[in-house]
Amino acid sequence: MRPQVGDESISIPLTLDKPQVNGKERWRNRLYMATGAGAIALFLDVAYLIGSGAGLGAKLIVCIVLIPSVASLIIRHIILEEREFRADIMEQLANDYRMALSDLWGIYRIESTPPYVCYFKTGGRMGIFIHANKGSKVGNDTPQAVFDHYEGYAYAMREAGRRGIMVAHIDYMGVIGKDERVEGLNEDLANTENTSLRDDVLRPTYENLAALQEHATTPGDVYILATTKGTGNYEDLHEAAIAFKAALCGNANWASASYMPPREIGALAKKYFALQMFSASDAIRQSTGQVNYRRFLRPTRIIHADGTTTPIQ
Structure with a gap:
């Protein structure tokens, strides 16, 4: 029954087993x-x-x-x-254009209060999503400042690692929630004594900045701190998240860091997985239709010195 070198044919036994078909x-x-x-x-x-x-x-x-x-x-x-x-x-x-978070991240429950701990299906893991706003700190572009920034980032990673907490990083481009810097500007505006400057110049400027912020794309980072299988618990995760946030803003050059509630995790999932542009129905319809690959899908070929080609089947 086993094919041998030089055989021109092989014997196929008859069977009553039901064949597997696609x-x-x-x-x-x-x-x-x-x-x-x-x-x-x-x-x-x-x-x-x-x-x-x-x-x-x-x-x-x-x-x-x-x-x-x-x-x-x-x-x-x-x-x-x-x-x-x-x-x-x-x-x-x-259900087109709609997908549960449990199907994307493997999350089956998210707490409704900070730090919004997420419970994953696999291995009894827990996790916390942190949104770090890169922002900009004027004057922190010197070589020493850059070194201090990455040293602070490494310190944040060590704070999580020594508690047995893993860290996943998403380089995110988008708007999640509100920028704390704009809220700080409004607080300073209330303390401005010059009424003409406050009402005629600063207030319209800040309102326009807030309106632009709602539609603009700003850089940021999302960090997922999660327990690993067999290590870490709720207290370790919470302590690691607090230390991680403090190191990002205090030692590194991030402007702010905040816990992400379920709504913002959902917004991140829509952006990250392109859910608003992906249609499962269209994908199924196209995959089951008749598609001609003749023009853009070809087998690998060997190009010889004389210009002739030999396809590899």
Whole structure:
């Protein structure tokens, strides 16, 4: 049974095992069955029309209405399983562009109060999402400042690591929540004694800045602190998150760091996974359609010195 070098053919044993088929082959088999059922119905239709002794009206009712209707119902609902496919499609269309966080991050519950601890499905892990706003601190671009920045970042990582907490980093471009710097400007505005400067210059400027912030894309970082399997607990995770935030803002050059509530985690997921631009229904429709790859998908080829090519099949 084992093929040997030089064999021109191999023996394939007969088996009664049900072969494993993919979705396309399964659908093709169902179409064959539907065609066969339709042929049988047509044969019964013609046989009854010719051989029955009933009147012409009864023959027309049976041949045109009864037999085709029964055959159609059998083909649609038993062979092709139309009801099940229709229910799946309607559910897919209803949930298009919508996906649960549990399907993306593996999260099954998020606490509603800070630090918004997330509980993952795998390994009993817990995690906290932290949004660090890079911002800008004027004058911190000297070599020493850059060194201090990365030293502070390393210190933040060590604070998490020594508690057995892993850190995942997402270089995020987007707007999550409000920028604390704008809120600080409004607080300073209340202490401005020059009313003309405050009302005619600063207030409109700050309001315009806040409006632009809602639509602008700003750089930031998202850090996910999570327990690893068998190490770390709730207290270790919470302490690591506090120390991590303090190191980012105190030692490194981040302007602010805050815990991300469920709403902001959802906004991050939409942006990160491009959920607002991805349609599962369109993807299914395109994947099951007829696609011609002739123009843009070719096998690997060897290009010889004389310019000829040999495809590698």
